Amino acid sequence: MSPTQWDFPVELCCRPMAFVTLTGLDVVYNAVHRTVWDAFCANRRADRVPISFKVLPGDHEYPKCRPKRTSYEWYIPKGILKTGWMNKHLNLVPALVVVFYELDWDEPQWKEKQSECATRVEIVRQSLQGRNTKVAVVLIQKKTPLPPGEDVIASERAAALCNACELSGKSLFVLPHTDHLVGYIIRLENAFYEHAQTYYYTEIRRVKSHKEFLNKTTHQLLFVRHQFKIAFFNELKQDTQNALKNYRTAYNLVHELRAHETNILEIKTMAGFINYKICRLCFQHNTPLDAIAQFRKHIDLCKKKIGSAELSFEHAAWMAKQFQAFGDLFDEAIKLGLTAIQTQNPGFYYQQAAHYAQERKQLAKTLCEHEASVAYPSPDPLETQTGALDFYGQRSWRQGVLSFDLSDPEKEKVGILAIQLRERNVVHSEIIITLLSNAVAQFKKYKCPRMKSHLMVQMGEEYYYAKDYTKALKLLDYVMCDYRSEGWWTLLTSILTTALKCAYLMAQLKDYITYSLELLGRASTLKDDQKSRIEKNLINVLMNESPDPEPDCDALAVKTAQKLWADRISLAGSNVFTIGVQDFVPFVQCKAKFHAPSFHVDVPVQLDVYLRADCPHPVRFSRLCVGFNNQEYNQLCVIQEASRASEVLENTTQGRMCLVPGKTRKFLFKFVAKTEDVGKKIEITSVDLVLGHETGRCVVLSWQGGGGDAASSQEALQAARSFRRWPRLPDSEVHWDSVVVQASTMIISRVPNVSVQLRHDPPALTNEMYCLAVTVRSQEKSRIRDVKLTAGLKPGQDANLTQKTQVTLRGTELCDESCPALLTDIPVGDLQPGEQLEKTLYVRCGTVGSRMFLVYVSYLINTTIEDKEIVCKCHKDETVTIETVFPFDVAVKFVSTKFEHLERVYADIPFLLMTDLLSASPWALTIASSELQLAPSMTSVDQPESQLDRVVLQTGESASECFCLRCPATGTGDGGVATGHYVVSWKRASAAPDIPVVSTVVTLPHVIVESIPLHVNADLPPFGRVRESLPVRYHLQNTTDLVQDVEISVEPSDAFMFSGLKQIRLRILPGTAQEMLYNFYPLMAGCQQLPSLHISLLRFPGFTHQLLRRFIPTSIFVKPQGRLVDDASIAAA
Amino acid sequence: MAVCVAVIAKENYPLYIRSVPTENELKFHYMVHTSLDVVDEKISAMGKALVDQRELYLGLLYPTEDYKVYGYVTNSKVKFVMVVDSSNPALRDNEIRSMFRKLHNSYTDVMCNPFYNPGDRIQSRAFDSMVTSMMIQVC
Helix, strand or coil: CCCCCCCCCHHHHCCCCEEEEEECCCCCCCHHHHHHHHHHHCCCCCCCCCEEEEECCCCCCCCCCCCCCCCCCCCCCCCCCECCHHHHHHHHCCCEEEEEEECCCCCCCHHHHHHHHHHHHHHHHHHCCCCCCEEEEEEEECCCCCCCCCCHHHHHHHHHHHHHHCCCHHHEEEEECCCCHHHHHHHHHHHHHHHHHHHHHHHHHHHHHHHHHCCCCCCHHHHHHHHHHHHHHHHHCCCHHHHHHHHHHHHHHHHHCCCCCCCHHHHHHHHHHHHHHHHHHHHHCCCHHHHHHHHHHHHHHHCCCCCCHHHHHHHHHHHHHHHHHHHHHHHHHHHCCCCCECCECHHHHHHHHHHHHHHHHHHHHHHCCCCCCCCCCCCCCCCCCCCCCCECCCCHHHCCCCCCCCCCHHHHHHHHHHHHHHHHCCCHHHHHHHHHHHHHHHHHHCCCHHHHHHHHHHHHHHHHHCCCHHHHHHHHHHHHHHHHHHCCHHHHHHHHHHHHHHHHHHCCHHHHHHHHHHHHCCCCCCCHHHHHHHHHHHHHHHCCCCCCCCCCCCHHHHHHHHHHHHHHHHCCCCCEEEEECCCCCCCEEEEEEECCCEEECCCCEEEEEEEEECCCCCEECCEEEEEECCHHHHHHCEEECCCHHHHHHCHHHHHHCEECECCEEEEEEEECCCHHHCCCEEEEEEEEEEEECCCCCEEEEEEECCECCCCHHHHHHHHHHCCCCCCCCCCCCCCHHHCCCECEEEEECCCCCEEEEEECCCCEECCCEEEEEEEEEECCCCCEEEEEEEEEECCCCCHHHHHCEEEECCCCCCCCCCCCCEEEEEEEEEECCCCEEEEEEEEEECCCEEEEEEEEEEEEEEEEECCEEEEEEEEEEEEEEEEEECCEEEEEEEEECCCCECCCEECCCCEEEEEEEEECCCCCEEEEEEEEEECCCCEECCCCCCCCCCEEECCCCEEEEEEEEECCCCCCCCCCECCEEEEEEEEECCCCCCCCCEEEEEECCCECEECCCEEEEEECCCEEECCCCEEEEEEEEECCCCCEEEEEEECCECCEEEECCCEEEEEECCCCEEEEEEEEEECCCEEEECCCEEEEECCCCCCCHHHHHHHCCCEEEEECCCCHHHHHHHHHC | CEEEEEEECCCCCEEEEEECCCCCHHHHHHHHHHHHHHHHHHHHHHCCCCCCCCCCEEEEEEECCCEEEEEEECCCCCEEEEEEECCCCCCCHHHHHHHHHHHHHHHHHHHHCCCCCCCCCCCCHHHHHHHHHHHCCCC
């Protein structure tokens, strides 16, 4: 028995193809024959007919056919299927023998050649005596044949040749050796295939014909055998549907056989073969569900057919093979295009195969544990004369024995012993690992990561049993993190336990320590006694001693391991192991926490490191240090075991360096931050805990950031969710879960101790030099140096504001655009404690609106913290929002000389411009001066001078001015005529005298100028007196280029008598004037209506009385007649 | 009936897992863990379906030679996994469903306990005895 006895025979697994032998070909020495043979066998692609060819000599002896049985009456079969049968029909007994013979139709020595050919055919026939094998003749010809029917000689000679060889015409072929060889060969092949089909058909008929001679009692085995044969021939015939049908029948027949311990192996073997064929054909027919159903049925039927208990491992082996073979078939079908799914893929079958292989190993372990003294029996009961079995699945020591009774129990016992001893030599682990790795490959494909991990664990364990610890460790280490990240602690613990054993047996220090750390940790589900054992070992390792062996290890391996450990001890060198803990769950937990999210630079930074051990016994450490992003602080945060000498004295440190299980220990670190780090973040980058000493071995547990390992984030989440209230503890203790990691802190500048006051009078007025007085007062205990002031518009506001705001220190002159919006770092000097200084700033705001101003004072001060002198930079800032408003409003209006409102002015006729200045400022304003800057088109009637000089306006007060102007006739522009500007110079009444005045320029509105055809003005005294003559002269000036016809009339008035032309019509030439003289004689005192003058121009009907009334006076004040004495005084007035 | 009952958190770590004491506990742990592959796949497949139309019962996850593994997922993605001896043919789909419903109800009771912190391991005695009642019939 070979170790591969469970493998299916090759002839079962291959695809059966019709077997055709070719004779008469000399493929070694004859080039033509060689090419013919190559054409047959080379490049057999799927589109060629399924035939397996073999070249044999013409006198080859085929297997002898046994004489036909005429009756089955006395025949008792010895087994189900002979081991050689399948091979015989695949490779030994041809369906067709082809005789190749070189012969052209025009061969001169035809007769001789014909008889030689006939002889060859005869020889072949002889060796096939009794078989139905067909014979065919192929003539290899040099000439291309003529079309059929044209070559008379050819058809004659062909008939003659057939006759001589006793062949039918269908079995004679011609193969012209010309250019189209492959084409001819393919046609020949197809013809051969047809012959083969016929052969297998007759074979099926032949086997079927036996059936009627059989009876159910003695020939049960033959039913199966024949059915199998029929199916197999069907397969050879490529009739897979019938093959499947017959295999199914055969399968049912196998299970109808009477099973007994003696033949159960044979039945199972055959059932396995037939099942394999059925499944294979089902997959081939693309009915995978049928295949799976058949396989399930097969397994259900056979699962319980264990057979002999002493050889039960054989059953497991057989089961494993069934599953593996099905997995292979399934996988093959997938490669040919079948789609599998997550829950139905070959992986499950490989997994199950592996499961049975494991079972086989277990069973073999218990059944084959013979004493070393038990020798392998001699002679070998498993040897047979031929070296192989006659029938599949029989025992070599009782082949062909059908009786269920054991004729020779002694022989049986020896046989079983031999099998058991052979089983002992089987390398089970190898089989299991192969199956598992097959399954892993499948599950990887079908998205089953957890299944994959599980199988890899099994593989790792199997490697462990196989003593390949390196591979075991590699696999286990690989999958560990999957279980860890999903929090399956039970499974992780089991894996770690195996891994620890591997690490121990290989004396892998670092792995050993790592796994121990985790097995002692809170994620481990080990019992306490196990944990204390591991902890003891770990302490031993740290003290550079050998650990005790792990339990349940192979004794021999332990011995080797102990030697390895001893070597490790003597070996000096790398005894420091740094282990990053973020990827696993060690038995020490760490949380680092700054006391506050920020510290002032003049206050020492404080942080706590909380440690907690989960192991069963207290553990000592030798060093604890914290690493920061700024490494200069690292040296400040170290706790070290005191040197040996002082250890005796300070018993307290000893206690400090010890972690008691379940208790949270707090370590306080304090250091002074560097002034350069102001405004920066200090982060904890690592916390390192050193276990053991440099003298022995030491392990550095290194936490990244503020602590935390693979499990802590989930724990922190749970703790945050929890509503639980922590019971009160003594002050020195804390609840582990209540500690929250704070791994970074900000260093911020020292709190300033100065006051900054701003004095100013809001709101600011547009364009004025707004005064902002800044008072800085030091309240520090010591002198402050390098005080600097930054003031101005706060950055980050509207960009337009920056342009329209200027800040300066000099208030004596108006600042211009060149001044910045923000003055930076104005040095102010030093300040003694309590001293104060004042700085005045002037701000000029060009537009109204609100602005934010910033005043920022920075200084340096020396302070001492923790006996360390540092220079602190402090700063304080103040912000103020200032509103800017217009100081006053200017209203302008045009009126006539009679103070009547004018829509438009008339050329050359004087009018009045009135300005009205209304103070809008909440503060009193002093108007320094006002000035009218006339446009060239305007002239002033008299010398204009400011009437507002040094006028002080309170809020809401207004100041008006009046200017008499004249506008000469100009070209009539549509938009009117520019008037000019009005400039007001002003400042706050409260402003210091050296503050410059602000000039505000108001642009005066344009005015529409209109010319009139006739200018009329009256020349009359300021007042009249009753009964005294009042001379009035009217000037009429023609301003046009035309001769004007003027009608003038004077209406009489009750208050006056008058002399002069009452009604006249006259002509005024262009550019000339006419004077009209009247003498009015007032009759009544008081303001009296003058006799009204009516002028009408014939050419200008629009020149109306209304218009005229604007220029000439309509009334006059008449004084009463006084006494004579008074006359003189009145005349003087 | 059931040989192993497990409650798995949304994050796929076990909240509760119990198997018949007669057999290797580790085997069932692995079985439940590997079944999560199928659960994950089924959840992601039905993720598109509307929440209220969703069937919580996932059905047979995968069969092994000796056991059948069934799954159930609550709306909050807590999974229940039940391993049943496959030699017990009397167990119908409906009975499995009702067992899961019972389990779900009991789990809801656990969640309603104000002293229970969701995400912690389940240590409720009532839940425990309910699970025992589901497992007792076989052993």
